[in-house]
Amino acid sequence: MENESLWERTAARIGGLDEAAMAKAEHKLDRLTKPPGSLGRLEELARQLAGITGELKPDLSNKAVVVMAGDHGVCAEGVSAFPAAVTPQMVLNFLNGGAAVNVLARHVGADVVCVDIGVNAELNHPELLVRKVRPGTDNIAVGPAMSRDEAARAIEVGIRIADELAERGYRLFATGEMGIGNTTPSSAMLAALTGAEAADVVGRGTGIGDEALSKKRDVIRRALDVNRPDANDPLDVLAKVGGFEIAGLVGVILGAAARRCPVVVDGFISSVAALAAARIAPLAAGYMLPSHLSQELGHRLLLEHIGLRPILQMDMRLGEGTGAVLTFPIVEAAVKLMNEMATFESAGVSEQ
Ligand SMILES: O=C(O)c1ccc[n+]([C@@H]2O[C@H](COP(=O)([O-])O)[C@@H](O)[C@H]2O)c1
Numbered sequence: 001m002e003n004e005s006l007w008e009r010t011a012a013r014i015g016g017l018d019e020a021a022m023a024k025a026e027h028k029l030d031r032l033t034k035p036p037g038s039l040g041r042l043e044e045l046a047r048q049l050a051g052i053t054g055e056l057k058p059d060l061s062n063k064a065v066v067v068m069a070g071d072h073g074v075c076a077e078g079v080s081a082f083p084a085a086v087t088p089q090m091v092l093n094f095l096n097g098g099a100a101v102n103v104l105a106r107h108v109g110a111d112v113v114c115v116d117i118g119v120n121a122e123l124n125h126p127e128l129l130v131r132k133v134r135p136g137t138d139n140i141a142v143g144p145a146m147s148r149d150e151a152a153r154a155i156e157v158g159i160r161i162a163d164e165l166a167e168r169g170y171r172l173f174a175t176g177e178m179g180i181g182n183t184t185p186s187s188a189m190l191a192a193l194t195g196a197e198a199a200d201v202v203g204r205g206t207g208i209g210d211e212a213l214s215k216k217r218d219v220i221r222r223a224l225d226v227n228r229p230d231a232n233d234p235l236d237v238l239a240k241v242g243g244f245e246i247a248g249l250v251g252v253i254l255g256a257a258a259r260r261c262p263v264v265v266d267g268f269i270s271s272v273a274a275l276a277a278a279r280i281a282p283l284a285a286g287y288m289l290p291s292h293l294s295q296e297l298g299h300r301l302l303l304e305h306i307g308l309r310p311i312l313q314m315d316m317r318l319g320e321g322t323g324a325v326l327t328f329p330i331v332e333a334a335v336k337l338m339n340e341m342a343t344f345e346s347a348g349v350s351e352q
C-alpha cells in the first residue's frame with residue numbers, strides 16, 4: 001500500500017522459507033556418508049539455511065555483527081551495576097577494537113558495525129554510524145520511553161543498515177547491543193508481550209545485588225502500570241517500555257529477513273528484539289538462527305516464546321553480539337558439511 005511506512009512495507013515483504021530448497025537439502029543430507037540425522041543440529045541448520053537463502057551452497061563468508069548502542073532514562077532509578085557513562089565509553093572501545101565482540105569477530109572473520117542510535121553523548125569516529133534518534137530514552141518508570149514515531153524511526157534505522165550491508169555483500173548477520181540499563185526495558189517488554197510475571201523475567205543484568213534487584217522488579221511493575229503497553233501492538237510495547245537499540249535491532253532482523261539473509265540472535269536483549277520482530281512479522285522467525293543461552297533470568301522462557309533452541313550454553317551474559325559471533329563458525333560449518341562431504345555413491349560406501 002502506498003501510505004505504508006518503510007517498516008510496514010519491509011515486514012510485508014518477508015516471505016516463507018523456500019520449501020523446495022529445504023526438501024533438496026534434506027535429500028542431499030541423507031545421501032552423505034553418515035547415518036541419517038547423525039549430524040544433529042548441524043543438519044537442521046543446513047536445512048534452514050537452504051530455506052532462508054533458496055540455495056544449497058550459500059556463500060555466507062561475508063559476515064557482520066551490528067552493535068546498536070543506546071542509553072536509558074530508567075538508569076536514574078538505580079537499576080544497573082554500572083553508570084550510564086559506560087555506554088559511550090564502550091562504543092569507543094568497540095571502535096578501537098578492544099571489546100570482547102571485536103576479539104571474537106576477528107577470531108571468526110566477521111566485521112563489527114557499530115551504530116549510535118541513541119547514546120547520550122556526542123560521539124565521532126570515522127567508523128561509527130551515527131543514526132541517533134535521540135540521546136537516550138525517557139524513564140519508563142514514569143512515562144513512555146519514546147514516542148510511537150520515534151520507535152518506528154528506530155526500526156527503520158535498523159532496516160536501512162541491514163539494506164546497506166546487504167548491498168555491500170554481507171550475507172550473514174548477528175545482532176549485538178550496548179546500553180547500560182537495557183535489561184530493564186527488555187524485561188518490561190518481555191512481560192508485556194508474553195504476559196509473564198515481572199518477577200519471573202527480571203535478572204541481574206550487569207550484576208546487581210539483591211537490593212537493586214528488588215528495586216528493578218518494582219521499577220518494571222511501575223513501568224507496566226504507568227504505560228499500559230498493548231500486548232497486541234508490538235510498536236506500542238517498544239515505544240512505551242523499550243529502547244532505541246532494541247528497536248534498531250528489530251529493524252536489522254526485519255531487514256535481513258526481507259533480503260532472505262540469516263540473522264543470528266544474541267542474548268537477552270537481542271532476543272527481546274527478535275520476539276518483537278516476530279510479533280510484527282511472524283515469518284521473520286524463520287530467518288533467525290539461535291546462538292547461546294544467556295545467564296540472564298528469563299532468557300530460556302523468551303527463546304521458547306520465539307521458538308529458538310540455543311546452540312551454545314557458555315554461561316555468558318555480556319551482550320554486544322558475543323554469543324552470536326561465536327556461533328558463526330557453526331553456521332558456516334553446517335553449509336560446508338552439506339557441500340563438501342562425500343555421498344554414499346561417490347565414496348563407494350555401502351548403505352546396508
Ligand atoms: O546479552 C545478554 O544476555 C546480556 C545480559 C545482561 C547484560 N547484558 C549487557 O549489559 C548491559 C545491560 O545490563 P544492565 O544491568 O545495565 O541492565 C547491556 O550493555 C547489555 O549488553 C547483556
Ligand SMILES: Cc1cc2nc[nH]c2cc1C
Pocket residue numbers: 082086090177178179206318319320
Ligand atoms: C564493561 C561493560 C561492557 C559491556 N558490554 C555490553 N554490556 C556491557 C556492560 C558493561 C558494564
